[in-house]
Amino acid sequence: MNKKLIDVLEQLIAIPTVSDMSNLELIDFIENFIDGLGGEIHRVYNEQKDKANLVCYFGPDEEGGLILSGHTDTVPAEKDKWIHSPFKLSSGKDDRGRNVYFGRGVADMKTFLAQVLVVVKNFDLSRLKKPLVLVFTYDEEVGCIGIRTALEYMKNLDRKRPAHALIGEPTNFEVLVAHKGHSQMKVRIKGVKGHSSRVDEGVNAIAWGGRVMSLINNLQEKHRKNIRHEDTFTGYPFNTINIGTINGGKSINIIPDECSIEIGYRTLPGDDTDFIFKEIKNEIDSKLLDDIKKENPSADIVCELHEQVPPMFTEDGSEFEKNLREITGENKRLAAHYTTEAGFICQNKINCLISGPGSIMNAHKADEYISEDDVIKGIDIINKLVSRMCT
Numbered sequence: 001m002n003k004k005l006i007d008v009l010e011q012l013i014a015i016p017t018v019s020d021m022s023n024l025e026l027i028d029f030i031e032n033f034i035d036g037l038g039g040e041i042h043r044v045y046n047e048q049k050d051k052a053n054l055v056c057y058f059g060p061d062e063e064g065g066l067i068l069s070g071h072t073d074t075v076p077a078e079k080d081k082w083i084h085s086p087f088k089l090s091s092g093k094d095d096r097g098r099n100v101y102f103g104r105g106v107a108d109m110k111t112f113l114a115q116v117l118v119v120v121k122n123f124d125l126s127r128l129k130k131p132l133v134l135v136f137t138y139d140e141e142v143g144c145i146g147i148r149t150a151l152e153y154m155k156n157l158d159r160k161r162p163a164h165a166l167i168g169e170p171t172n173f174e175v176l177v178a179h180k181g182h183s184q185m186k187v188r189i190k191g192v193k194g195h196s197s198r199v200d201e202g203v204n205a206i207a208w209g210g211r212v213m214s215l216i217n218n219l220q221e222k223h224r225k226n227i228r229h230e231d232t233f234t235g236y237p238f239n240t241i242n243i244g245t246i247n248g249g250k251s252i253n254i255i256p257d258e259c260s261i262e263i264g265y266r267t268l269p270g271d272d273t274d275f276i277f278k279e280i281k282n283e284i285d286s287k288l289l290d291d292i293k294k295e296n297p298s299a300d301i302v303c304e305l306h307e308q309v310p311p312m313f314t315e316d317g318s319e320f321e322k323n324l325r326e327i328t329g330e331n332k333r334l335a336a337h338y339t340t341e342a343g344f345i346c347q348n349k350i351n352c353l354i355s356g357p358g359s360i361m362n363a364h365k366a367d368e369y370i371s372e373d374d375v376i377k378g379i380d381i382i383n384k385l386v387s388r389m390c391t
């Protein structure tokens with residue numbers, strides 16, 4: 001089976017699926033690979049029809065069951081920074097002398113996809129008493145886009161909702177039970193332009209931006225004291241806010257009439273993803289808006305809420321978690337420091353766990369690699385999990 005697995009992984013790596021490219025060749029390959037196994041295969045296209053999710057149901061339409069979920073896209077590979085070829089699987093050693101495989105996506109997350117495919121191909125699918133569902137998505141790396149259309153599509157099928165989902169992001173098979181939500185917002189300050197010699201005739205948008213940032217810093221300090229989920233979110237068990245970019249100003253002698261500040265914030269499970277947006281907007285509206293309008297009625301401060309990825313949280317003690325912990329031997333209830341598609345999946349009342357081969361430390365880097373041990377280990381883990389959850 002290991003030889004077969006390496007063959008499949010080789011193919012998956014050889015088809016580049018950087019998020020700005022089509023993933024249809026990869027979807028074709030996967031569809032061909034599972035063709036004839038008796039699964040009900042669905043393709044869920046994006047609007048431009050150049051990318052697709054693959055959703056495939058095996059087994060009867062019963063309560064319970066398991067989703068095995070992974071994204072097909074990868075981050076780009078800057079070839080000049082790689083020693084190895086990013087789109088040709090190669091083997092070698094890491095700095096600890098372990099056997100490893102190199103290639104863009106080996107950790108994040110094509111090895112998991114290959115493992116799932118090989119397990120499914122070799123599994124006696126007639127044993128399934130509960131559904132086994134593959135959900136392979138597009139555009140995860142650029143904001144978890146594909147999973148949203150996949151879930152919407154699955155909701156409209158005349159099928160029972162699967163109860164559990166394993167998201168095979170690289171965790172070295174540690175079992176992650178949570179992550180924060182991540183939202184993006186922008187504050188636009190509209191000032192009034194003027195010559196810098198006549199300071200009272202303009203409204204300096206950047207200076208007002210400074211006041212906005214000061215409010216945000218105060219909010220961060222408030223949140224720092226509101227500690228929750230301390231055992232799971234070790235290090236930062238509170239909501240965090242990051243002022244990510246600031247733009248404004250054209251010249252040293254012109255009073256700037258525009259300033260925009262982009263903010264990303266991460267919220268603990270239990271808080272709505274628009275919660276901090278509302279807080280920041282409230283603070284600005286109540287503390288700054290009247291004053292800027294007094295300087296000039298045409299001045300303004302506007303808050304916009306952009307992307308929101310929901311948090312993920314799985315209650316302690318589920319059968320699914322117990323099974324996965326027994327199989328992997330991993331007993332700590334940990335949180336991911338990043339967001340995943342699990343945020344969207346668990347919003348649909350599907351019990352999620354994140355666990356997969358490879359290390360997140362190697363993902364998104366030049367010469368991305370995965371240990372041979374993790375490549376082989378996954379087959380057994382997925383096999384056992386499917387047996388326990390679906391037969």
Ligand SMILES: [Zn+2]
Pocket residue numbers: 071108109140169170
């Ligand atoms: Zn990933």
